[in-house]
Each structure stands twice: as structure tokens, then as C-alpha cells.
Amino acid sequence: MFQGKIRSDFMKAVIDATSILVDEAKFKFDSDGLYGRMVDPAHVGMIDFRVRKEAFDEYECEKETEIGIDLEKLRGILKIASAGDIIGLKYDKKEGRLEVEVGNLKRKMGLLDTSEMPDTKIPSLELPAEIVVSTAEVHQAIRAAEAISDHVTLMADKESFKIKAEGDTDVVELILSKEQLYSIKCDEPVKSMFPLDYLSDMVKLAKSNSEELTINLGNDYPLKMAFGFAGDYIKMMYLLAPRIES
């Protein structure tokens, strides 16, 4: 069993971040906090998140527990709370339900069987380039790109980071030089193309939670995107497979 108290907007961010990829998720609790890792049914996107116990106002977990959550349902419950409210979460194996406490209200939620939700392994990826960039800049570029195409190319070299989308007649391009980035580490030029439907959801989520975004890239290779918030006690990582060119 476990119980804890946490700001409702933190919990909502976790649910929103996860539901980009899946409808149902397996959440695990252990003595360090809450974590989860899910891959979408098309095997294109993956999320790995960790909410350390320090992000909770109170946290108590005796032994590792996993629960299956219908994300839409939990999101509905969290809507009862206003941003900044502290909500209580409680799970007891005997009870078999997740109890969410909002103010004086107790809401018990039925859970899903986790036996058919497999554990996902993080694929081992070699990503030579690492860019730390303003989330707002990336978000703006992705939004502009969405208007003209369904995919976008991310590029980096020693000096700059580039986002480029090409439609039938239109072009969107964002070029950020070394000085306009928090940092860049890239010895060889890299370039990969990604589907915008996934990327835009991921970036939108990052933007509403963090000013900084760390992106790792390779050549025609998956991308890794990471950000943290709540004093870095909540960390999220997305992996996204590239679009097949030609």
C-alpha cells in the first residue's frame, strides 16, 4: 500500500504527459516515489517519468506496488480539484481501488488489471548530439510547422540547432545559434525527421511545465527529449522514432 499528498497540478501534468501516448497506464510506487514507462501502440513514442517523493507533500510506501490506471478517468477526477490544491492519494491492496481525496471529498476509483501490461525496456540508443534549448522557442516553431506539414526535420551541428518543415509551397525554419541556446554539444552534423502529431503534443506538454528542454539527436535516428519541474523532483523523458524518409 502507499499514501501521499501532492499538488493536483503536478499529478495532472503526469497524467497529461502519459495520455499523449496511451489510454491506460501502469504506475509503480516504491520507497523513492512514483514512476512509469509506457510505449504507444504503434511503437513510435515512449514516455519515462519519475516523480520523486520530495515532490509529494507527504509520501509513504512500504513496498513496491503497481496499479493500472484508466487515464481519462483519473483526469476527470483531478478536474474536481483546482490548480494548487493538495490532493490525497491512497491505495490499499485489500481495497483494490485508488482513493483520491480532494478537500473533504473522497473519490474511490476502480483500477485496471496490470498483468497484461508488459514492462517496457528503454531501447539502447546512441545519440551523439545534445542541445539544451528554450521550450518556448521550440514550441513556436512546431506550431508554425504544423500549419504546413505533418513532419519536421531537426538538425544540429557544432554551431547551431535547426528546425525545418517544408510544405508544398511553404517553408518554416527556426535557426538558433550557439549563443541563443543554453548549450550545445555536437561534433558531427546530425539530421532526423519526425512526425509532427507526436512531437507537437510532447513539446506542448514540455512548454507548460518547463522553460528548458534537453534534446538528444542522431542521424535518421530516434530523438530523446527530457525536462524537469517541481524543483527537478519530477522528471520526464520522451523517446520518438523517426519518420521513414522517401
Add this chain to the structure above:
Amino acid sequence: MNWTEKYRPKSIVDIVGNSRAKKLLIEWAKKWQEGRPEKKAVILYGKPGVGKTSSAYAIAHDFGWDVIEMNASDERNRERIRKIAFSGAVNESLFYEEHGRKKLIIIDEADNLYERQGDAGGKKAIVETIRNTKQPIVLIANDYYGLIKSSPLKDICLSIEFKPVPSREIARLLKKICRMEGIEVSDKVLIEIAERSSGDVRSAINDLQSIAYRKRIDEDVISTLGYRDREKEIFSGLRDIFKADSIRKAVSVARRMDESPDNLILWIDENIPAEYEDIHEIYLAYEHLSRADVFLGRVRRRQYYGLWSYALELMTGGVAISKKHVYRKFTPYHFPSWLREMARSKAGRAMRLRIAKKIGRTMHCSTRKGLDMFSSVVKMLHGRDAAKIAASFEFEKEELEFMLGEDGKKVWEDMQFILKQKQAKLF
């Protein structure tokens, strides 16, 4: 564990029958390995249980491809197909370290998409996916003509037919399974099961498992398999009832099923402990079931069928909501043991009735009363005057053996002796 899963062939060479179809499928997959074939998708069609889905998974396994699946348990409308199949088809897989760079998109039961009020959006989304795909796609269908009608699917896909599997090949497979499970069974039984399946390997394996609850399969058990066709419908109905998350859903499933509440209750009764794991859930489920049974009793006594609906709601809806959450596991449901025992004891019960009739005739009472006296008669037949008593009832040899076992023969011989004496006296 379910044997059809346990013995699902991993490699395409392990699949029984359909060598021509398998060859075509392998050729197509090889073309994908080398580049992009003209036909980017295949349709595997044929009757249930002939190896279509198994072949699709096996080919992915043999070529080291990742698998994206959309099966009938997903709601497959336009949006879902775009989100899963289309996304899968134009993007690479995250897992290509393990799987190379290809992933096979399998759309099972493609002839059975989510089409509300003639909304053909699902099929259109599949066509769009195939036109844009950069990954191999397999569509699986029972009803080929239903799938290709009013759609360009036939032209943009390679169609491969799977034929029913010859029964001798099925029998050979069943034998192999029995050997691995350590089950003793005669070839005659296996051939009978194989023939009964009319080329459906899955149903043959299910049949075998349903009668192989002991390590030895006797030949008479096969008679309990007569229920095959109905069983299929009941199994899927049971699954929907147990997995329903509301009373309404469970009841509507039951109303769709062509099964009387008297029969349905036996199936649910048998399978509650198979589905539910929590003792409290099992308790609640049986609580509802027993209330349902009270109503069934009233229906029988008063011949008032209006009460059926109460019984039905309790036994389906009541049982469905006895669980805290839906079990996602696969549950192998069992044939009601009560019905099986009744079938098995049919001959015995007929014999008992025959004896009761004779008791009734001799004692000047009804067969029903005769049945009540059955055990007293058996007791008397163990006494000293057994042969005399047996003679007055005019029991046959087999009836005596039924009541007394080995001793029956001796009593019968004594009785013959008495009868001969009687006859001798008469003349």
C-alpha cells in the same frame, strides 16, 4: 494455460498445412527485406483456426520484425486506425535494436471493423494506410468478399487464401501435444477430434484440452464434445459477461446470446472461480447467482416466464459487478461439470429408472415411489433371501450387476436356480 497459446507456432515452418499459402507469404516478406514490393500489404483469408494469425506472427518472428497489432478487442474506427496503424506504417519503430528496422502491422479480423451506421471510415483509413505505408502490413479476414467489396483493397493487396487443414495433419499435431503434456490417448480419439474440427486447428486443440483434464483420455469422453458449435458462442458470451464493467453491458450480452437462463447459469456457476481471484468477489458473485437461482426455481414452479428477466440480470449483471476490476488475463472457460457428469451418468440414470419401474410394478406403486425405495431394495438384495427377492422383482442380470456390482452375478445365478425349481414344480 490455454494450449492454443502455449503451442502457438513460433516459426512459419511449425504451422500445419497450407504450404502454398506459407510459401507465398514468405516470398512477400523476402521482398520487403530487400526493398519495397509492389503490393505492400497482404490479405490472409480463410475459415477460423486455419493458421492465418499464427502465420502473420510467425513471419514477423522469422524475419526479426517488430509487431504492431490491432485486433478486434480494440475499437477500430477511422481515428484509431490512423493513430495506430498509420503512425506505425510511416514511422520507424523505437525497438529496432532488437528487431531490425521493420515492423509488421497486423490488422486482425479486418472484415469486422467498427462501422457505425454504415460508416466505412475504418476501411478507408486502412486503404490510406496501405497507400502510404513504408512498413509491411497484414490484413486478416474470414470473409474475404465482405472485406474487398466496394473498396480498392483487392487491387492494392496480395491475397492469400488459407484452406482448412487436412485432419490427418491436425491429428498428428494433437498427438505431439499429448506427448508433450504426458497424456495417454488412443489414435482413434485424436482422429475423431481432428475430423470433428473440419480443418479448424484451433478448435481441435481447444477440444483436446477440454477433455484432457485427466492424464488419460477415454474413448467415451468424446461424446461430450457434441456441443462444439454452441460452445464457441457461449465461450465468447461468457467472456463478455465476466469482463463487463456495468450491469447494463453484461445483461445486453446475455440477451444477445441464444441461451436459456437455466443453461447459462450452469456455465457462469462453473467459471466464476476460474475468472475471479479475490475470495470476496467470488463470494459476492455466488451470492448473486444463488438469488438468480431462486428466481429460476419460481419460473419452473409457477411456469411464469416473466421472472426470467430478474434471474438473468442477477446472474449476469450481478456477477459482473462483483469484481473490483476487470481481469485482463485470458481465462480458459470450462464446460459445466454438472452437465458433463449428467451426460456421463446418463446410462446409469436410465438403468436406475428401469429398476424403479420394476419395483413400482411389483410393489403396486409409482415409479417415483419405486425410486425412493431403491436403496431399501439394494439393502434387501444383500441379505440372505437375495435370490428370492430378485426373482419376485424379475430383475435382469445387468440390473443386478448395476445394483450389486460383482455380487450381482452370483445373485442372478441363484435366482436362475430358483426359477428353474419353480418351473419344475409347475409341471
